[in-house]
Amino acid sequence: MMSSKNRNILLNQMSQNEFDVVVVGGGITGAGIALDASSRGLKVALVEMQDFASGTSSRSTKLVHGGLRYLKQLEVKMVADVGKERAIVYENGPHVTTPEWMLLPIYKGGTFGKFSTSLGLRVYDFLAGVKKSERRSMLSKTETLKKEPLVKQENLLGGGYYVEYRTDDARLTMEVLKSAVSYGATVLNYVKANEFSYHTNRVNGIHATDLVSDTPFSIKGKYVINATGPWVDEVRKKDYSTNNKNLRLTKGVHLVFDQSVFPLKQAIYFDTPDGRMVFAIPRDGKTYVGTTDTFYNSEKATPKMTNEDREYILESIRFMFPEVNVHEEDVESSWAGIRPLIYEEGKDPSEISRKDEIWEHESGLITIAGGKLTGYRKMAEQVVDLVVSRMKLNEGIIYSASNTKNIRISGGDVNGSNGFQKYIEKIVNECKNEYLEKKTNRGINQNVWFQHSTCTLFYKYLLHIPVDYYAQLMYSIEHEMAYTPTDFFVRRTGDLYFNIEKVLLYKDQVITIMSQELNWTIDETKRYTQDLERELTDATEPINLH
Template sequence: MLSSITRPKVKQFMRDYQFDLLVIGGGITGAGIALDAVTRGLSVALIDMQDFAAGTSSRSTKLVHGGLRYLKQFELKIVSETGKERDIVYHNALHVTEPERMLLPFHKGGTFGKLTTAAGLFVYDKLAGVRKEERREMLTAEETLEMEPLLKREGLLGGGHYVEYRTDDARLTIETMKKAVQKGALCLNYAKMEQFNYYNGKVVGALVKDMLNGEMFSIDATVVVNASGPWVDEVRKKDEMSNDKTLRLTKGVHIVIDRIKFPLRQAVYFDAPDGRMIFAIPRGKKAYIGTTDTFYDGDPARPVATSEDIDYLLEALRYMFPSTIVKREDVESTWAGVRPLIYEEGKDASEISRKDEIWEADTGLLTIAGGKLTGYRKMAEHVVDRIVDRFPSQSFNPCVTEQLRLSGGEFDNEEHFQSFLDSKTNEAGLFSLSKEEGRKLSSTYGTNVDILFNYAHALSVEKSDLPLSWRAEIMYGIHYEAVVTPADYLIRRKGALYFEIDHVKQYKEAVINYMANLLSYSEEEKKRYATELDLQIQIAEGKE
């Protein structure tokens, strides 16, 4: 289990055991590497200085998409590989990904015309191996407006309709991590790599600091992989013999608006006034719009949506949906993420390739950078292929992750998942939950939901200011998802800060008090976690 209760035991194992592989970084890339490696038969330890998915992996556009925009840059390999990976990610995690029909309107003088849209989507279908029922459909202007009446009518020539997949990026990361742990990996959040250990000039592990209590301990490993995302260069600077590759960080911002204010029916991929492509995506009662693409030189742990970022997205929204009156005060929440891209001389933020790259220092330190959320599994496969080459005298299993269901995703197909949801919705009342709560929990936690139902049943007798489903989630989060702080739960396990910010503000004190009792926070910890959560709320509201 990925439990915060067993931290001392996990640290002891990490301290005492010689691992084949140490992964630095607990985002989607690191989690994917840990899962691939452990299923091939390597012994694996993984650490992250923050919570799992606290960096880029909880701050993306939350799409498992094939990269249609890369056709414009003729990056056909990226389109082909990520398009195929999209389908694999979907089927291995049906509970955290779902098909999202995307509308690509084209206007006179826009980035895409009728012929380029039709040709682009045709090539996309072929390269990405899109299933027959999900292939593109070309629409007239009238059909396009019927699908999304808010669209700009002036100059509208028609639209393309195709399928992408929406996901919860942080939950995709945590389900990957949980599967790795289930298979035997040891994973620890709030554990920072302070310095590398060397033997004969080669990296053979690291000295690690427990960020919760300051304790130092050492992890020995034959191979060390740096998968720390925006912190890749910072980690490499601690190596004696790093090379001259460098990252260029870019920032992407998203804003969230209630659909009462912006009644978006249909996900749209559209031209901003400056020619950039922007997504507007409905999600429950909200819609989110993004993303920006600007160079970023600040703290990767604290990227903020500035007034300029928010104004840019609002201007793009008004440009494509001119009948919508959306003001700055209608933006309920925001998030900003940092992309770790490989530096390319003379290119602006939007032009830098999203391709991933692996490089190796003379000390043996492997580093992976770049890439997209969609391609995480294939990136991991490439990295682990390199790792197993370091063990020439040992034989390992082949890569199995293409067919490996993630934690909570043990479904045969979409029909099985839908019947599961219907069954669990009806079952919820037996555990003192409403049908709505039962369906939401089942669609979030998949085949793990029975554990939450049992927690809910046991907790239903206690008096609390928190909804029963929240209490069940917190209990599950602590015991199965390494939840340590209220922010871990509210932001990265539940996603509530971005899409239910009013509920976060309503229940934050109750969440802090409830977790303080369960995890025996000291008064100092309780204050620190409350301050951290307040800061995250301010950042989300664009008030930082």
């Protein structure tokens, strides 16, 4: 039931049933809550104002990481919690999470010294419960340069070498949502929660609008959870009860380069000229670098890179990689995301804690604020623990404890990380279709995806689109609720960020296919085409604030 062709059915289900939990927000946190609650047997509805993962959950550094720098800020509990969560996220979704060895070059006068790096990484290994094969090692200057010859040699003392986990954040969110649906959750994108409904001053649902058909409807639920990330405060204002907490938004920008101009071979975590630290990560023939960290007070739905953001990252690259001669015209693509952080008086953006908090309001509304991608599962568990404790107290209903530690997300039931490579080898050997590339980011869902290629070879010739790309598109429409070309190019494939040439080459064909499959009106076709063009512009052209 995650087909864009079934929107009317899903709308009817949402409006005609009463749910135990209504989740507002379809990012990774909301998705995690939907999975945890539905897997315990609760009846769950989830709505998202935009597309799933369209906010922070598709605009991160795309790392499931423990936050080494938080040790320096003495946030020991956070490092321990999210460090352990890394391993759980990896084992439950090895098809969307990959170990990435990270090099931390150490310089005289840098953020981390040799001793502090060695000690910090050792503590990091201990707190995060890092398995033996992935524990840190310390490198000499020669060994560091052998790992990555592009790093600056002046004042280089050596390096720390440790493991983080690279992911596709939007894909991770999508697989968690699909898992929630498999447990009975009803989810729908492009639905705006307008206001809360009440019974004797207690929240008992939401009044919403389906933005595709412009149809108002209501959803009844015993508990409503506000998991809207950067919009948390906005949603709370719709409720009569308040607290003295609020968010402070910061913006992070990443730039993408082709490896022909930035031939990085090793992921690096490095110092910037102003004493911050950023990542440079190789991925599929590209190198991406980020992130910035600045306070943000503008439009939340479409944050944009500025000239200052771009120059900051370019200058950071030149500072750490003096032989890499990158300029504005070398930036292939970019993305800007917003971090919803819990406000702390007097702190700079990089100093504000990434901790999460649960706020229970007088009206019964539950809000989850702050947090990191890595900790989404634990955050969801804590939120649902609160809901089931209230249900036990108020209604005498007892639900089981969370079991998401052991739930393989959609596509990930491949016997854990050790079994994933064997599974891929099996799939590749079984796939005899010469028209298909051997994709790996669908896991066991790959079989369904392959089915979309059969009997569709005419598209290769009629529309000049590769069959594997057509199959990917149809899978996204019929199994992942993609409704617009931006959904497909940004959040189902990531191509607008990491393969923008492919978007430019096939955007017209994708728009034609989607308009036919989803029966768009002329106005819808025009609007969705304009949305995609705007996304392409935002990814390649900065705005000038002056």
